[in-house]
Amino acid sequence: xxxxxxxxxxxxxxxxxxxxxxxxxxxxxxxxxxxxxxxxxxxxxxxxxxxxxxxxxxxxxxxxxxxxxxxxxxxxxxxxxxxxxxxxxxxxxxxxxxxxxxxxxxxxxxxxxxxxxxxxxxxxxxxxxxxxxxxxxxxxxxxxxxxxxxxxxxxxxxxxxxxxxxxxxxxxxxxxxxxxxxxxxxxxxxxxxxxxxxxxxxxxxxxxxxxxxxxxxxxxxxxxxxxxxxxxxxxxxxxxxxxxxxxxxxxxxxxxxxxxxxxxxxxxxxxxxxxxxxxxxxxxxxxxxxxxxxxxxxxxxxxxxxxxxxxxxxxxxxxxxxxxxxxxxxxxxxxxxxxxxxxxxxxxxxxxxxxxxxxxxxxxxxxxxxxxxxxxxxxxxxxxxxxxxxxxxxxxxxxxxxxxxxxxxxxxxxxxx
Amino acid sequence: xxxxxxxxxxxxxxxxxxxxxxxxxxxxxxxxxxxxxxxxxxxxxxxxxxxxxxxxxxxxxxxxxxxxxxxxxxxxxxxxxxxxxxxxxxxxxxxxxxxxxxxxxxxxxxxxxxxxxxxxxxxxxxxxxxxxxxxxxxxxxxxxxxxxxxxxxxxxxxxxxx
Numbered sequence: 037x038x039x040x041x042x043x044x045x046x047x048x049x050x051x052x053x054x055x056x057x058x059x060x061x062x063x064x065x066x067x068x069x070x071x072x073x074x075x076x077x078x079x080x081x082x083x084x085x086x087x088x089x090x091x092x093x094x095x096x097x098x099x100x101x102x103x104x105x106x107x108x109x110x111x112x113x114x115x116x117x118x119x120x121x122x123x124x125x126x127x128x129x130x131x132x133x134x135x136x137x138x139x140x141x142x143x144x145x146x147x148x149x150x151x152x153x154x155x156x157x158x159x160x161x162x163x164x165x166x167x168x169x170x171x172x173x174x175x176x177x178x179x180x181x182x183x184x185x186x187x188x189x190x191x192x193x194x195x196x197x198x199x200x201x202x203x204x205x206x207x208x209x210x211x212x213x214x215x216x217x218x219x220x221x222x223x224x225x226x227x228x229x230x231x232x233x234x235x236x237x238x239x240x241x242x243x244x245x246x247x248x249x250x251x252x253x254x255x256x257x258x259x260x261x262x263x264x265x266x267x268x269x270x271x272x273x274x275x276x277x278x279x280x281x282x283x284x285x286x287x288x289x290x291x292x293x294x295x296x297x298x299x300x301x302x303x304x305x306x307x308x309x310x311x312x313x314x315x316x317x318x319x320x321x322x323x324x325x326x327x328x329x330x331x332x333x334x335x336x337x338x339x340x341x342x343x344x345x346x347x348x349x350x351x352x353x354x355x356x357x358x359x360x361x362x363x364x365x366x367x368x369x370x371x372x373x374x375x376x377x378x379x380x381x382x383x384x385x386x387x388x389x390x391x392x393x394x395x396x397x398x399x400x401x402x403x404x405x406x407x408x409x410x411x412x413x414x415x416x417x418x419x420x421x422x423x424x425x426x427x428x429x430x431x432x433x434x435x436x437x438x439x440x441x442x443x444x445x446x447x448x449x450x451x452x453x
Numbered sequence: 454x455x456x457x458x459x460x461x462x463x464x465x466x467x468x469x470x471x472x473x474x475x476x477x478x479x480x481x482x483x484x485x486x487x488x489x490x491x492x493x494x495x496x497x498x499x500x501x502x503x504x505x506x507x508x509x510x511x512x513x514x515x516x517x518x519x520x521x522x523x524x525x526x527x528x529x530x531x532x533x534x535x536x537x538x539x540x541x542x543x544x545x546x547x548x549x550x551x552x553x554x555x556x557x558x559x560x561x562x563x564x565x566x567x568x569x570x571x572x573x574x575x576x577x578x579x580x581x582x583x584x585x586x587x588x589x590x591x592x593x594x595x596x597x598x599x600x601x602x603x604x605x606x607x608x609x610x611x612x613x614x615x
Contacts, residue, residue: 390516392491396461398575408491422492422514451460452468452517 044344050351055343056432060163069402072437077222077250077381078406079272082336086275089335101327102301102318116327119334120317126337127267128258129284136290136317138331140281141249142172144268145216146401147283147320149176150244151293152214152266159185161213166191166199166419168221168228171411173247177216186213194417197224204233205282208240215244219251223412223426224373225356227255227383229396231262238263243289247275253430254352254379256345259284271329276336280329283320290316297322348431352380355429359438363401366442368449372424383410383424386445389452391423397451398425401444459518459570459577463525468496468517473527477508486513486587488579488600493519497527504535506592516580518571523584525565535592537561542585549578 055063059081064071073081099108101116117132124132138144163177167190174188181188187392189212191204203348208215219230234244243265251257252269254346259267266289271280285293288346295302295313298321304312313319336425340348359382363369368387386394395407406426409416427441476483480498487494495513501516509531511523526545544560547553551572554558555592571581579600586598 241584388491390491392516392577393460393518396518396574416492422494451465 038207042338042342044341045347047344047347048352050344050347052351052432052434053082056434058085058339059432060084060087062432066402066404067400070117072302072401072403072433072440074427074429074433074437074441075404075406076253076430077273077410077426079278080253080275080430081432082275082277083339085339086277086332086335090277090328090332093331097143097326097331100324112327115331115334116325119331119337119420121156122334122337123282126257127252127282127284128260130260131287133289133316134284134290136283136284136285136320137325138268138320139279139282139326140270141247141268142281144249144266144281144283145173145245146176147296147299148266148285148293149180150290151296151320152243153180153184154294155292157181157184157186157213160211161186162189162207162209162211163187164189164191164204164207164212164215166204166217166228167414168199168224168226168246168412169216169218169414170222170249171413173216173218174414177214191217191412193226193415195314196375197221197226197415197419198375199226199228199233201229201233205236208237210240212237212240212242215242216247217244218247218249219257220248220254220381221373221383221412221415222250222408222428223415223424224375224383225378225428226373226375227377228252228378230264234263250381251378253340255349265289265451269325271333271336274333274336276333277329279326279350280333282333287316290320295319295322299323313442314367317437343431349379351431352429352433355433355435355438356380356382358435359427359429359441362442363445366445369445372419372421380429381426382428383426384445385421385424386448389448391425393452394425394445394448397448398441398444401440401447403441403444405441458573459568459574461567463564464521465568467521467524468512468605471511471520471524473510473524473531475510475512477510478490480508480510482591482594484587484591484596486583486590486598486600488519488583490600491516491580493580493583493600495519495523495584495587497523497584497591499534499588499591501554501592506533506535508539509588511584511587515583518568518577518580519583522568522581523587525567526588529565530588538580538588538592540564545585546582549570549581566572 097111101113124135132406189207237244245266246264248269253274267284272278302322308436372383477498483498493515497511500508509527555566571577590598
């Protein structure tokens with residue numbers, strides 16, 4: 037019944053032009069020019085197999101899950117749970133009950149901050165985060181720290197946008213009860229050495245939450261190899277639907293954590309005197325989930341697996357290097373974030389032109405980039421810029437598209453010259 | 454509407470050579486304007502005497518649309534009665550949010566109609582309107598304006614995802 041995991045295509049078979057045919061939206065024209073979509077770090081596009089899966093679910097399989105004894109409910113439940121297993125295999129989680137469906141990375145982190153925080157954070161405890169973090173891996177911890185009287189400590193970055201590990205090590209102590217770190221920076225593209233950082237934290241018995249929102253779409257992720265305690269990511273950055281995401285957590289932690297939200301599906305028995313909770317993962321999955329989105333994410337994982345995450349990583353690195361070489365060679369353009377190890381993101385500053393103007397003018401050329409602080413205001417402050425323009429790549433981007441971006445930036449410079 | 458109509462020569466010129474740049478030395482009204490979403494920051498200082506804007510200046514860090522809007526605003530309201538400036542604030546805001554048809558008679562926007570194009574770009578409306586909000590805050594001695602203020606008529610939902 038269950039579809040086997042697709043085999044990845046070989047690097048030789050990896051053909052961008054063929055893959056692009058799976059993405060109808062890439063045929064969009066903007067101002068009469070072909071869309072060049074370089075805002076994949078914000079959200080990636082959805083291929084036909086995922087769109088078709090959503091349609092098939094909605095047209096032939098939909099009913100509420102985990103309840104009915106009837107055909108459709110059983111079908112929907114089976115497909116939803118099969119999606120969970122696909123995701124489990126994709127990140128190599130030991131057990132499927134350690135894979136919790138959430139609404140996205142933000143909710144995944146909030147779940148841990150709330151439930152782990154409730155059980156394990158006390159006044160005077162410390163939470164270690166990094167300067168690179170997205171606001172979604174800062175604010176939930178600040179809210180918790182404020183409530184509990186705990187403190188936030190921040191790992192600094194060097195001028196290339198790399199975490200300063202000596203400073204990180206100095207922050208680790210018995211007072212620290214959680215480390216939160218992103219695997220890949222959404223603002224700069226830096227790949228952080230999370231495996232090493234996790235090992236260092238574990239020496240002090242400190243659990244680590246990894247924000248993998250920008251890592252999962254771009255490089256192979258193995259939560260057992262990382263040995264992370266929690267791993268959070270979103271579906272919509274992985275060619276899947278919005279409104280669905282994942283929290284992986286070690287069962288040993290999840291079992292000790294109280295529920296996040298109360299409601300249906302997360303209980304075993306309810307009386308007005310006492311309610312007992314379901315086992316994980318259901319304990320953390322109150323209410324009817326976005327079932328179609330969950331199944332769609334399973335299909336997206338199949339698609340990515342079929343393309344081959346190693347192929348994706350290699351092609352995107354080629355694109356990034358090609359773009360960065362040209363940006364570096366352009367007078368008046370400065371790359372923000374020059375870490376030795378980067379993935380899929382080129383953040384840049386055009387001298388004398390505010391990023392918003394860069395973005396609006398590039399849009400005239402059909403080029404979609406993100407301009408702003410990328411929900412990472414501490415990063416902007418560290419690099420003394422109010423905002424950057426950010427080109428972020430997916431495996432369906434081409435070298436010709438990078439050329440359009442570069443020509444667009446030249447045009448921006450000419451307009452403002 | 455193509456966005457190219459927005460970056461017209463006059464806007465680029467005011468961005469490059471902003472008029473009334475700096476601070477009014479003997480100002481009796483000032484306000485700071487801030488758009489936290491893109492980091493635009495401007496300060497407007499003015500001297501109001503006999504209900505007229507005797508002097509006005511601005512400075513700050515912002516995108517071209519915001520800077521040119523501020524520059525042209527100072528040129529437009531200098532020497533005008535405060536009531537006329539306030540009227541212009543309303544008209545400019547209505548133009549930027551698409552509520553005022555620049556082709557219809559009865560408005561006083563003049564050359565400021567070069568900013569009419571922002572109505573097609575919801576995320577840029579705030580850039581153009583920020584100086585005007587800041588002027589409004591200054592003449593009403595409120596001290597600060599934010600594009601995220603409650604009841605901001607220019608507030609349009611903006612993409613704020615990563």
